[in-house]
Amino acid sequence: MIAMIDLIAHVLLLLLMPPLLLGVIVKTKAAFAGRVGAPLLQPYYDLIKLFQKGTVLSRTTTWVFLAGPTVTLFAVMVAGLLVPLSGRPAPLRFAGDFILFAYLLALGRFFTALAALDTGSSFEGMGASREVTFACLAEPALFLGLLALARLSGGLSLTALLGGQVGGAWIAAAPTMVLVVGGLFIILLVENSRIPFDDPNTHLELTMIHEVMVLDHGGPALGAVLYGAAVKLFVLSAVVARLMVPVASERPVIHWPVFVVSMLLVAVLIGVVESVMARLRLLHVPNLLLGACLLTGLGFILLLGSSS
Numbered sequence: 393m394i395a396m397i398d399l400i401a402h403v404l405l406l407l408l409m410p411p412l413l414l415g416v417i418v419k420t421k422a423a424f425a426g427r428v429g430a431p432l433l434q435p436y437y438d439l440i441k442l443f444q445k446g447t448v449l450s451r452t453t454t455w456v457f458l459a460g461p462t463v464t465l466f467a468v469m470v471a472g473l474l475v476p477l478s479g480r481p482a483p484l485r486f487a488g489d490f491i492l493f494a495y496l497l498a499l500g501r502f503f504t505a506l507a508a509l510d511t512g513s514s515f516e517g518m519g520a521s522r523e524v525t526f527a528c529l530a531e532p533a534l535f536l537g538l539l540a541l542a543r544l545s546g547g548l549s550l551t552a553l554l555g556g557q558v559g560g561a562w563i564a565a566a567p568t569m570v571l572v573v574g575g576l577f578i579i580l581l582v583e584n585s586r587i588p589f590d591d592p593n594t595h596l597e598l599t600m601i602h603e604v605m606v607l608d609h610g611g612p613a614l615g616a617v618l619y620g621a622a623v624k625l626f627v628l629s630a631v632v633a634r635l636m637v638p639v640a641s642e643r644p645v646i647h648w649p650v651f652v653v654s655m656l657l658v659a660v661l662i663g664v665v666e667s668v669m670a671r672l673r674l675l676h677v678p679n680l681l682l683g684a685c686l687l688t689g690l691g692f693i694l695l696l697g698s699s700s
Contacts, residue, residue, distance in 0.1 A: 394642070394643075394644060395481075398478070398480045398481075398644060399483055401644065401648050402478075402480075402482070402483055403483070405648075405651075405652070406469070406472045406473070406477075406623070406626065406627075409626060409652070409655065410619070410622035411433075411435035411439060411622050412433075412435070413625055413626055413655065413656075413658075414435040414622055414625070415430075415432040415434060415435050416432070416656055416659035416660060417662050417666070418430055418435075418663075419663070420659070420660050420662075420663025420667065421663050421666055421667050424663070424664070424667035425667070435618075435622065438618070439615050439619055442610075442611060442612065442614050442615030443611075443612050443615045445610070445611035445612070447610065447611040447613060448610055448611070450511060450608060452511060453510050453511055453512075453608070454510055456503075456506055456510040457507050457511065457609075457613075458613060459503060459507070460504050460506060460508075460510075460617075461504075461507070461609065461613050461614075461616035461620060462616065463499065464500035464503050464504050464616075464620045465500075465616050465619060465620035465623065467496040467497070467499045467500040467503075468623045468624045469623060470484070470496055471493050471496040471497060471624075472626065472627045472630075474489050474490075474492065474493050474496075474550050475493070475554065475627055475630050475634075476550060476551045476554050476555055476634070477630050477634070478634075478647040478648055479554065479556055479558070479638070479640050479641075479647060479651075480555075480647065481551045482550060482551050485549050485550065485551040486549060487548040487549055488548045488549070489548075489549050489550055490538045490549065490550050490553060493538075493550060494531065494534055494535060494538070497583065497624070498527070500624065501524070502524075504520075504523070504605055504606075504617075505520035505523055507606075508604075508605035508606070513607075513608065515604060515607070516604055516607060516608065518604065519601050519602065519604030519605040522601045522674070523601055523602065523605065526582055526589065526601075526677060526681060529678055529681035529682065529684075530579055530582050530583060530681055530684070532685050532689075533575050533576075533578070533579055533681065533684035533685040533687070533688050533689075534579050534688075536688035536689045536692050537572045537575050537579070537691070538553065539692055540568055540688060540695055541554070541561075541572065541635075543692065543695045544557075544564070544565055545557050545561065555640075558634065558635060558638035558640075559638040559640060561638075562638060565694070567691075567694060568692075568694050569691075571688065571690055571691035571694070572635065572688055572691045573632065573635050573636060575684045575685070575687035576628075576632055576688070577632055577661075578681070578683070579628070579684055580625075580628045580629060580632055580658075580662075581662070581665070582677075582681060583624065583628055584624060584625045584628065585601055585602035586666060587665065587666040587669055587671050588669045588671055588680070589671075589672065589677055590603070591671050602621070626655070629655055629658045629659065630651075630655065632658055633654040633655050633657070633658045634654075636654065636657075636658070637650065637651075637653075637654035637657070639654075
């Protein structure tokens with residue numbers, strides 16, 4: 393019975409909660425700026441409006457253009473099923489699934505960039521080039537962080553890495569956990585094109601990265617792009633939230649509310665970061681990504697040194 397409740401709650405939150413995180417981020421930024429800001433549920437209204445519109449396609453595009461949003465949304469949804477949101481076993485789990493998790497994110501990024509290139513626009517090609525360049529530096533940091541968690545948990549599944557033993561990992565190796573959480577939070581920002589790596593609200597061609605890759609999408613296709621981006625934000629935030637708030641409980645009435653609150657706290661934290669920081673110059677972005685690699689790599693090295 394508990395397993396069925398956990399499955400239903402997992403799927404419902406994965407489907408329904410992602411746009412809410414965007415609303416919380418916008419509200420947090422508005423509060424820092426002394427404004428009321430858009431309604432908390434505005435992302436839901438925007439998605440409904442986009443899915444009700446028609447689709448206009450360029451003659452230069454092929455099936456790849458529409459496959460980009462579809463494959464990306466599918467990839468991040470499957471990745472969300474691999475993550476144990478509340479510390480309970482994930483719906484999909486097997487030894488080594490953290491490798492599949494990383495490559496599902498890479499698959500979505502690949503098809504987004506491919507759809508941008510399919511338009512034949514050098515402008516969108518510029519954004520795709522920047523996206524994959526930053527990904528080359530972000531993926532090692534992600535893998536090193538996951539390897540450190542695997543070393544701590546002794547398992548090779550995300551359910552083991554992010555399960556009930558996370559609290560014990562903080563007691564046994566707090567310095568490593570601090571480094572890993574810091575590195576993964578940076579990965580959360582860059583993977584979702586948030587400040588200081590990118591500004592999702594900008595329209596300056598010299599600074600756009602993710603936004604420029606979806607300029608030719610409209611209607612339901614743009615809705616799928618925005619919803620997929622929200623789900624990706626939700627999935628990576630769930631990993632960080634699980635590490636930051638490692639509450640373990642067998643009762644759904646406890647661990648699911650704790651998960652929701654921790655996710656809202658991560659969204660507020662993202663909003664705070666975007667309110668107190670400016671977007672970095674492109675030349676400085678690799679330095680910050682290298683710092684994320686150093687954080688997670690040092691965390692992994694500390695574990696190797698303590699066990700030798």
